[in-house]
Amino acid sequence: MDNQFIETLFLTLKLAVITTVILLIIGVPVAYFLSYRDFKLKPVIDTVVSLPLVLPPTVLGFYFILFFSPDSFFGKILDEMFGLKVIFTFEGLVLGSVIYSLPFMVHPLQSGFQSINRNIIEASYTLGKGKIETLFKVLIPNMKHSLLTGIVLTFAHTIGEFGVVLMIGGSIPGETKVASIAIYEEVEALNYDKANMYALFLFAITFIILLFVYTLNRKFIRAQNL
Amino acid sequence: MKIKIKKILKGKKGNFSLDINISTKDNTVITIFGKSGSGKTTLLRAIAGLLQPDKGYIEVDGKVWFDSSKNINLPPQKRKVGFVFQDYALFPNMTVEENIAFGMEKKDTSFLEYLLELVSLEELRDRKPHTLSGGQKQRVALARALARKPDILLLDEPLSALDYETRKGLQDELLKIHREFGLTTVIVSHDFSEVFRLSEFVFVIDKGKVIKKGKPEEIFIQERISGKVKFSGTVLSIEEDETVFIVSVLIGNNVVKVIADPEEVEGLKKGDNVIVATKAFSPFILKV
Numbered sequence: 001m002d003n004q005f006i007e008t009l010f011l012t013l014k015l016a017v018i019t020t021v022i023l024l025i026i027g028v029p030v031a032y033f034l035s036y037r038d039f040k041l042k043p044v045i046d047t048v049v050s051l052p053l054v055l056p057p058t059v060l061g062f063y064f065i066l067f068f069s070p071d072s073f074f075g076k077i078l079d080e081m082f083g084l085k086v087i088f089t090f091e092g093l094v095l096g097s098v099i100y101s102l103p104f105m106v107h108p109l110q111s112g113f114q115s116i117n118r119n120i121i122e123a124s125y126t127l128g129k130g131k132i133e134t135l136f137k138v139l140i141p142n143m144k145h146s147l148l149t150g151i152v153l154t155f156a157h158t159i160g161e162f163g164v165v166l167m168i169g170g171s172i173p174g175e176t177k178v179a180s181i182a183i184y185e186e187v188e189a190l191n192y193d194k195a196n197m198y199a200l201f202l203f204a205i206t207f208i209i210l211l212f213v214y215t216l217n218r219k220f221i222r223a224q225n226l
Numbered sequence: 227m228k229i230k231i232k233k234i235l236k237g238k239k240g241n242f243s244l245d246i247n248i249s250t251k252d253n254t255v256i257t258i259f260g261k262s263g264s265g266k267t268t269l270l271r272a273i274a275g276l277l278q279p280d281k282g283y284i285e286v287d288g289k290v291w292f293d294s295s296k297n298i299n300l301p302p303q304k305r306k307v308g309f310v311f312q313d314y315a316l317f318p319n320m321t322v323e324e325n326i327a328f329g330m331e332k333k334d335t336s337f338l339e340y341l342l343e344l345v346s347l348e349e350l351r352d353r354k355p356h357t358l359s360g361g362q363k364q365r366v367a368l369a370r371a372l373a374r375k376p377d378i379l380l381l382d383e384p385l386s387a388l389d390y391e392t393r394k395g396l397q398d399e400l401l402k403i404h405r406e407f408g409l410t411t412v413i414v415s416h417d418f419s420e421v422f423r424l425s426e427f428v429f430v431i432d433k434g435k436v437i438k439k440g441k442p443e444e445i446f447i448q449e450r451i452s453g454k455v456k457f458s459g460t461v462l463s464i465e466e467d468e469t470v471f472i473v474s475v476l477i478g479n480n481v482v483k484v485i486a487d488p489e490e491v492e493g494l495k496k497g498d499n500v501i502v503a504t505k506a507f508s509p510f511i512l513k514v
Contacts, residue, residue, distance in 0.1 A: 117313070119313055119315035120316070122274075122276050122302070123311060124328075126275075126302050126309040127373075127374055128303045128374055137328070
């Protein structure tokens, strides 16, 4: 195993972990809002959240480049105000992944919130607890199953993304070159052994993660049905 | 307690307006009696602040909780209510003890122990709600509602899902709790025996309006008692036996067979609510 291999794998995992953490922080309030509020523009928000499910990743990547390239309006603002460059950087990959994986976090959380008996929320209110305390002590502990599904799907999906990272990040070793892109490049260079190493790694890690979730979910469901 | 509220409700059979005016002395137990869909639960939810009336006034224990003319509308968290939900609404992730403790403003171990003992749940304290029977869940819900030391106890059809024996036990428990805490209690019910055993005053509501109010015996027994006995029950079956009919009626927990002539049976069908009455005989009472 050479350094570049380790570096690429490390970068892939780092991207997935950071994306998942950010999406967890964003996803809980977004899903809460979409589950309990009803307003005229709700279908629009629902559509925007779900869009990455159906849109080809290249479309997302393309608009990303248009919006954030150094000579675009947003690109300039980000660069001048925060010194943040988005195109061909790791930060850009994170931003792209967050958008691309948004539905994978929000949808499970949304169905988790909706599956909770309204009465236990109201019971918590009548016991003097506010919305935030109710969210953390009553809602979230009773939707562990959905929370876990959201975390794992986001993580696995980020590891598996290709189009968006290729368009936004290019393939800079140690900066934006993740495993899925490395495979493509090794195959192009006819390095089948190396491609196989990456592929095997991705295969193994996603298999283990999904197996872990389904085993745990089975436990949750059995505990619920006892 | 003074309640005077109006709200337009969207019912299954079209809209109707809830227009309720109730006042009662503090520390009494009252029942809101009525069919499902009459607005009973809506009234409880309005008192608890889970739903906002279009206009009106709610005052409990000398404190104004809602006054549309002055734009006062306390959120549920600021109203000291003990609400017992029809489906108990226990927190599935917490044990019996944690459920009760959740209702407390600050940790109070001795009060927690007292509550556990009051509803006889000491031995089940570490169990999760899904392992409890209906009656046990109901007792947890009661203890949890009391944990906040509320000014008013609101019970939404508290015993409707339970069998007869459990119901009787819990009625005793409720009476005990009332003796102990002397709380103003509002019970929503459609069960005669519950109303008689538990409450001092009844408001009968129908389609959002109070149509009758008074002591239970005044409301449900129109005629003065005079050696006349009557029970309400449900028709289980009607069988023809030569020239007469035998009607089986479920009264409380007993099935009573009544002989009826064809005219009496006319229009009667299985599931009808009926009154079984007898005149001109002297009932006697046996202690059981």
